[in-house]
Amino acid sequence: MTTGTSTTAADEIPLVLQDLKKHLQSSHGDDDNLFDKSATAMPVAAIKALLGVVERSQATTMMEMQNELKQASDCMMNAATTSTDGRSHSIAVRSGCELFLKYVTRTFLEELPDFEQCRQAVLTRGERFAGISLAARDRIADLASDFIQEGQTVLTHGWSRVVASILLQAASTKHFDIVILEGRPDAAGARAAQFYSQRAKIPTTVVLDSAMGYIMDTVDIVLVGAEGVVENGGIVNKMGTNALATCAQANGKPFYVAAESYKFARLYPLLQRDIPNVGNIPMQFCDTTTNTTKEKETSFAPVDLSSDKVKVENPPCDYTPPKFITLLFTDLGVLTPSAVSDELIRLYQ
Template sequence: MENTRNVLDFFQKIVKEEPDVSAAVAAIRTLMNILENFGDGETLRGLSEELRKATEEMKKAECSITSVQSGCELFQRFITLTSLEQSNFKDCKEIMKKRGEIFLRKLQEARPKIARLGAPFILDGHKILTHSKSRVVLQTLVEAAVISKKRFHVFITESHPDLSGVAMRDELLKHSIGSTLILDSAMGYVMESVDLVLVGAEGVVESGGIINKIGTYTMALCAKEMHKPFYVLAESFKFVRLYPLNQRDLPQELKFSSTIIESNHSNLLDQHPQVDYTPPGYLTLLFTDLGILTPSAVSDELIKLYL
């Protein structure tokens, strides 16, 4: 790629033309493109800097910045695990490309694995509450309804301000899964009648808590108060090295788009954050491609990923 603008265009093209591909996977494919086209006469330091610049550029897009950050960090960690042992850059680059291809294959296998783990927790007659649109939650619901032939009903929040819950409901209708679209403010009203809550995550932090679409924390509070299981479905490439203690600890770049930050850098109090942080104490289980985890087990798995 000739410049950072090309990086952003390449990334956004994938996001726009392939709606089933997550932002993290699109970002990793963009980094792979840079790796494949990087000159053989360059250096590892130069490549590392190019990948870092590309990651920062992709954060300017209107997408899940948390998953872009975590996916890119894990990708760069994975491809450099053994590459530095080689005597010249060309050999290093070839090994990095092969490792990058392996990493991408693992990512493609993640969502079906999670769906198979989560589907048995959905039983006939269940009423399920979910928030916003999540590809992995959708695949899990389809796995339970279409493959396992279970009958259940899904309540979906509209998920303001982008109304992503509407898109989620449209997807469920395609698979003839019964669903009801509800106001975000109605989640407390509906909570007493549901059997469990299923949500995705834009990021899973070191404490075992999650960063996800604004309103997730409110839903988790309601579920905890009414003693409803709160299950999170998330791929391991969304495990991010952050340890927030509260909402204020979330970096601004994760809570607001780059456009909002640049135009309101002196005062963000009038802007609504795109995500919130849900502490681990409100989560029951996390379904990942690494297995079914308790929130307390996340830190161990995250350490393994970065070792």
């Protein structure tokens, strides 16, 4: 039997992980191009990888098929948790896999004449669902761009293609400024700033993450993406988002979140430690940045914290409770945090 977690003789990488990587790189997707609309989101890539499992499957019963899909899902989620690229993917993969597994169960329950017809229905509808999901960013941009007004200053955080879609669409008809946090440790914000300023020609300012409070009274709105949207309407996103949302509320600034509905996850965290394991990436706590002044040039060497006496904790993301979120811009519409649970019920019923 050929399952989704079978390996090739050449490299012994599970087939489902090979498919996942292929879909993330397909359709000319470029992870280093913030404005690449063809880039496939992680949950959509996970759904397509599971469709590959269905295509290869030699299962003859619903139970066998579901077991194969469950094994493949677990394999992808484990790989996402242990990723060493400095980013968190586990919640995104989890939401895509759970949504697809529920979708398969719903299809099986339709009592189609035989198992093969049911399998073909899963493939056909799954491809259609993946295609619709790819258009989610454009639908969100249509809804959210009106919330950015002429002459405003927008504060954002991290590397988010759905946020980029909103800002690009708004910039086509309005003039506004962007302030973006540097986004340590991977400098996601600084990299995004290059795209906004050089390619989109939007006036952009980069500030240190720790300067969010200092800059907050100069901005009009805060707009961020999300790694996942949880059941209570809160979000899991790049580290620092929780502090940013807290700061925005304290200063009376609206805090908006842009997220596709396939990022809705059946999680209900109450504390930071309640979110699933999202990894702990080793890091150095100083840059080798050169600080040049008129008087002297100072080089800040990295600090070695490899001693057993020092514990280094560097999770890539944190949890932001719904009480700090003003609105969520999704392909299902503009939602309040309290409306997320209703949408999750509809998605998974």
